[in-house]
Amino acid sequence: MEKYETHVHDVIVIGAGGAGLRAAIEASAQGASVGLVCKSLLGKAHTVMAEGGIAAALANVDVKDNWQVHFRDTMKGGKMLNNWRMAQIHAQEAPDRVKELEMWGALFDRTNDGRIMQRAFGGHSWKRLCHVGDRTGLEMIRTLQEKGIHSGMDVYMECTITHLLKDGERIAGAFGYWRESGRFVVFKSKSVVLATGGIGKAYKITSNSWEYTGDGHALAYEAGAELIDMEFVQFHPTGMVWPPSVKGILVTEAVRGEGGILTNSKGERFMERYDPQKMELSTRDVVARSIYTEVKEGRGSPHGGAFLDISHKGPEYIKRKLPSMYHQFMEFADIDITKGPMEVGPTTHYMMGGVRVQAENGASTVPGLFAAGEVAGGMHGANRLGGNSLSDLLVFGRRAGLGAAQYANEINGDSLKINEDELEQAAREMLRPFENAHGENPYTVHSTLQDVMQNYFGVFRIDEGLKHGINELEKLKERASHLKIEGTRLYNPGWHLCRDLKSMLIISEAIAKSALQRQESRGAHSRVDYPNTDDYKWGKVNSVITKDGESMRIGVSPLPEMPEELKRIIAEDK
Amino acid sequence: MADVILRVFRGDAQGGEEKDYKVPVDEGMVVLDALHYIQANYDGDLAVRWNCKAAKCGSCSAEVNGKPRLTCKTRIDSLPQGEPITVYPMKAFPVVKDLVTDVKWNYQTHKKIPPFTPPKDTDWRMYQEDIDRIQEFRKCIECFLCQNVCHILRNHHKNDAFFGPRFMIKIAELEMHPLDTLDRSAMLRKEAGVGYCNITKCCTEVCPEHIHITDNAIIPLKERVADKYFDPINWLLRKLRSNGNL
Numbered sequence: 001m002e003k004y005e006t007h008v009h010d011v012i013v014i015g016a017g018g019a020g021l022r023a024a025i026e027a028s029a030q031g032a033s034v035g036l037v038c039k040s041l042l043g044k045a046h047t048v049m050a051e052g053g054i055a056a057a058l059a060n061v062d063v064k065d066n067w068q069v070h071f072r073d074t075m076k077g078g079k080m081l082n083n084w085r086m087a088q089i090h091a092q093e094a095p096d097r098v099k100e101l102e103m104w105g106a107l108f109d110r111t112n113d114g115r116i117m118q119r120a121f122g123g124h125s126w127k128r129l130c131h132v133g134d135r136t137g138l139e140m141i142r143t144l145q146e147k148g149i150h151s152g153m154d155v156y157m158e159c160t161i162t163h164l165l166k167d168g169e170r171i172a173g174a175f176g177y178w179r180e181s182g183r184f185v186v187f188k189s190k191s192v193v194l195a196t197g198g199i200g201k202a203y204k205i206t207s208n209s210w211e212y213t214g215d216g217h218a219l220a221y222e223a224g225a226e227l228i229d230m231e232f233v234q235f236h237p238t239g240m241v242w243p244p245s246v247k248g249i250l251v252t253e254a255v256r257g258e259g260g261i262l263t264n265s266k267g268e269r270f271m272e273r274y275d276p277q278k279m280e281l282s283t284r285d286v287v288a289r290s291i292y293t294e295v296k297e298g299r300g301s302p303h304g305g306a307f308l309d310i311s312h313k314g315p316e317y318i319k320r321k322l323p324s325m326y327h328q329f330m331e332f333a334d335i336d337i338t339k340g341p342m343e344v345g346p347t348t349h350y351m352m353g354g355v356r357v358q359a360e361n362g363a364s365t366v367p368g369l370f371a372a373g374e375v376a377g378g379m380h381g382a383n384r385l386g387g388n389s390l391s392d393l394l395v396f397g398r399r400a401g402l403g404a405a406q407y408a409n410e411i412n413g414d415s416l417k418i419n420e421d422e423l424e425q426a427a428r429e430m431l432r433p434f435e436n437a438h439g440e441n442p443y444t445v446h447s448t449l450q451d452v453m454q455n456y457f458g459v460f461r462i463d464e465g466l467k468h469g470i471n472e473l474e475k476l477k478e479r480a481s482h483l484k485i486e487g488t489r490l491y492n493p494g495w496h497l498c499r500d501l502k503s504m505l506i507i508s509e510a511i512a513k514s515a516l517q518r519q520e521s522r523g524a525h526s527r528v529d530y531p532n533t534d535d536y537k538w539g540k541v542n543s544v545i546t547k548d549g550e551s552m553r554i555g556v557s558p559l560p561e562m563p564e565e566l567k568r569i570i571a572e573d574k
Numbered sequence: 575m576a577d578v579i580l581r582v583f584r585g586d587a588q589g590g591e592e593k594d595y596k597v598p599v600d601e602g603m604v605v606l607d608a609l610h611y612i613q614a615n616y617d618g619d620l621a622v623r624w625n626c627k628a629a630k631c632g633s634c635s636a637e638v639n640g641k642p643r644l645t646c647k648t649r650i651d652s653l654p655q656g657e658p659i660t661v662y663p664m665k666a667f668p669v670v671k672d673l674v675t676d677v678k679w680n681y682q683t684h685k686k687i688p689p690f691t692p693p694k695d696t697d698w699r700m701y702q703e704d705i706d707r708i709q710e711f712r713k714c715i716e717c718f719l720c721q722n723v724c725h726i727l728r729n730h731h732k733n734d735a736f737f738g739p740r741f742m743i744k745i746a747e748l749e750m751h752p753l754d755t756l757d758r759s760a761m762l763r764k765e766a767g768v769g770y771c772n773i774t775k776c777c778t779e780v781c782p783e784h785i786h787i788t789d790n791a792i793i794p795l796k797e798r799v800a801d802k803y804f805d806p807i808n809w810l811l812r813k814l815r816s817n818g819n820l
């Protein structure tokens with residue numbers, strides 16, 4: 001057996017997007033020794049791609065905004081399935097987290113009187129999204145990255161975690177490999193924060209980056225934590241549909257926020273039929289279903305989407321407010337969006353479901369394991385509002401960092417033991433694809449998986465399809481158990497994909513089972529065979545996934561009861 | 575569907591060679607798509623760094639037909655037809671494997687720059703016209719193509735004496751922030767080595783974010799340093815003026 005490099009910290013944060021960086025900054029501020037691990041280079045995490053903005057009730061533009069309205073919008077957008085306490089904390093703390101970013105050097109677009117500018121977005125009652133043109137995520141990640149590298153943490157980049165280590169019931173660290181050399185590495189720590197983001201790469205058409213293979217969801221599941229709401233995958237209504245090379249790349253909701261209009265091939269403004277009040281600024285689940293339906297009923301654009309037009313705003317305005325969109329269409333599709341419409345259609349975008357955590361500190365059901373950001377579940381319920389993710393990362397990233405540092409401070413770390421057998425097993429599992437003389441090509445298996453998820457677990461779902469899809473997943477699991485790759489351990493993407501596939505298969509099964517169980521339509525989960533929302537039965541429970549020996553168990557658990565004063569906020573109109 | 579030949583560097587720190595791959599071309603296809611095709615169909619271990627495939631993360635930098643580019647933004651139909659497309663790793667950084675280079679030096683350099691330091695008492699009012707010029711610098715996606723092309727690093731290997739264009743705009747952004755209180759001109763002159771830049775503008779030409787690195791950042795920084803060291807009174811006046819509320 002090879003010797004492992006070992007690093008010891010109080011807290012290990014896995015993931016260096018908005019949530020991971022914010023957690024690491026907070027844990028460091030508490031005096032903990034922090035190791036920040038990420039599988040790509042620092043600053044490249046998926047958060048860098050976020051475009052439209054970060055939601056916070058600062059009331060800089062619309063003075064009537066406040067946390068109560070933000071809370072209500074979030075709960076309504078999530079079809080009341082959200083963890084109310086998370087939604088409350090989020091709405092209350094987002095403004096402070098945004099202001100803090102500014103103190104760390106972020107430069108948001110300004111109002112005329114020199115404050116942070118805010119724009120409209122779907123499902124938000126007031127102009128609420130703080131932004132920098134359409135590159136808000138870049139501003140956020142750069143600011144956190146700079147704050148982070150000067151906060152005393154150790155950063156381990158291009159290092160992938162494949163296994164969480166436990167001492168009895170408790171977390172004791174993590175195991176992984178360096179992408180550059182392929183060598184194994186062990187992190188010994190008193191607590192671990194998962195901040196690994198989403199799952200989009202399990203689908204064919206997605207706005208997500210290659211990192212979105214659901215590693216954190218799978219690591220938590222394997223370590224015994226509960227996953228909730230896994231049926232709720234957000235399909236963003238507006239991804240690019242042409243040319244094939246860019247299919248799925250996001251067209252920010254800010255296009256609609258800034259006044260973009262959706263039409264079908266007959267020139268009808270079809271949102272009038274689906275949500276006459278909010279029109280284009282309806283919530284994402286509604287707009288995605290509407291576009292999908294238009295296309296299915298034969299009123300789609302030439303490449304199977306809808307038209308989205310912002311050209312009436314004039315070239316100057318568009319280039320200032322939506323510069324990346326302008327360049328994206330000019331360079332990839334030869335289309336000038338200041339002159340004519342774009343073609344758009346639904347794309348897999350965001351995972352509402354994830355690790356079940358406590359609202360106050362991000363603690364999962366496994367002692368010492370914390371989670372924040374897209375990998376955590378509960379905050380967004382059945383449908384996330386645009387802009388509520390970036391704020392979620394900061395609010396709950398900070399809280400998870402705090403929780404993990406406090407936990408580490410309270411336990412006696414010297415007594416934590418790493419089990420050598422567990423390490424050896426983790427290493428052996430990783431090396432298997434090199435040893436197989438014959439086997440499947442991981443790229444082929446991945447591509448088939450993406451087709452299965454796209455076809456059976458997409459915008460609309462139906463009993464037969466779901467069952468058929470589950471069968472297909474079983475076959476894929478079998479195929480993925482004997483993968484074969486070429487080359488050495490030195491920076492070998494084929495090898496990396498073998499492990500990513502394991503994560504994707506776990507989360508795919510979790511999505512499938514949860515989707516089959518929920519016999520209703522709610523938010524992002526639309527069942528053709530159960531088109532109605534069933535508040536009496538399904539509106540009262542979350543789906544729960546747990547590991548049961550070698551099989552996956554699906555069940556439900558009751559939603560926590562909301563206090564009266566919050567119920568009153570929900571009942572009020574704005 | 576037409577085919578195209580990709581001539582890709584395969585190797586590691588010990589050396590390597592070119593290898594030709596035939597790839598079918600789809601409409602709108604970019605070089606990164608072709609590299610993915612190679613991974614899925616020929617060599618699964620071809621090392622390529624990428625994340626977003628949307629020109630937003632700055633991971634996929636390489637030299638396509640000898641020019642530093644983002645491979646996810648370089649369309650096959652924009653390159654000369656009927657000739658092989660060569661894809662090489664960035665030359666200014668040590669090769670790890672195939673198209674992946676060791677860019678850690680950039681991160682180490684970044685860490686040397688003292689971060690944003692605001693005054694204690696401010697109401698955080700800033701006006702759009704005062705931040706327009708720094709927002710330009712903050713568009714940087716850290717693709718390091720400018721670092722790769724700058725002859726001071728690429729040909730003269732002055733990595734210990736010059737921070738490179740990426741970090742010139744980083745320093746510029748901090749120095750021009752309306753609420754920053756530090757003065758980094760001593761660092762600029764000595765450690766960061768702004769004097770090495772002889773304004774060839776090669777960095778500006780390759781920047782995928784179209785940042786005017788030389789005109790808007792490096793030249794004003796050079797002026798600042800010159801004023802401070804050769805005309806300190808004028809420097810002080812200018813500093814007071816640009817940081818109006820300090």
Ligand SMILES: Cc1cc2nc3c(=O)[nH]c(=O)nc-3n(C[C@H](O)[C@H](O)[C@H](O)COP(=O)(O)OP(=O)(O)OC[C@H]3O[C@@H](n4cnc5c(N)ncnc54)[C@H](O)[C@@H]3O)c2cc1C
Binds near residue numbers: 014017039053195211
């Ligand atoms: C194109 C696009 C635009 C968006 N725009 C907006 C917007 O305008 N507003 C908004 O609120 N939301 C937006 N979102 C959603 C939002 O960007 C994401 O939900 C959010 O950035 C997720 O952040 P995170 O910190 O949870 O994870 P990420 O930023 O994805 O970071 C994940 C980190 O985990 C690491 N990691 C993963 N697995 C492992 C492993 N096994 N070992 C080690 N490290 C690992 C990765 O390397 C990475 O560092 C957008 C999403 C997309 C795709």
Ligand code: SF4
Binds near residue numbers: 772
């Ligand atoms: S202008 Fe200066 S920094 Fe830019 S490439 Fe030329 S010498 Fe290098």
Ligand code: SF4
Binds near residue numbers: 715717783784
């Ligand atoms: S300045 Fe431009 S070329 Fe240089 S790293 Fe930034 S984005 Fe890349």
Ligand code: FES
Binds near residue numbers: 623
């Ligand atoms: S892959 Fe992100 S810039 Fe090319």
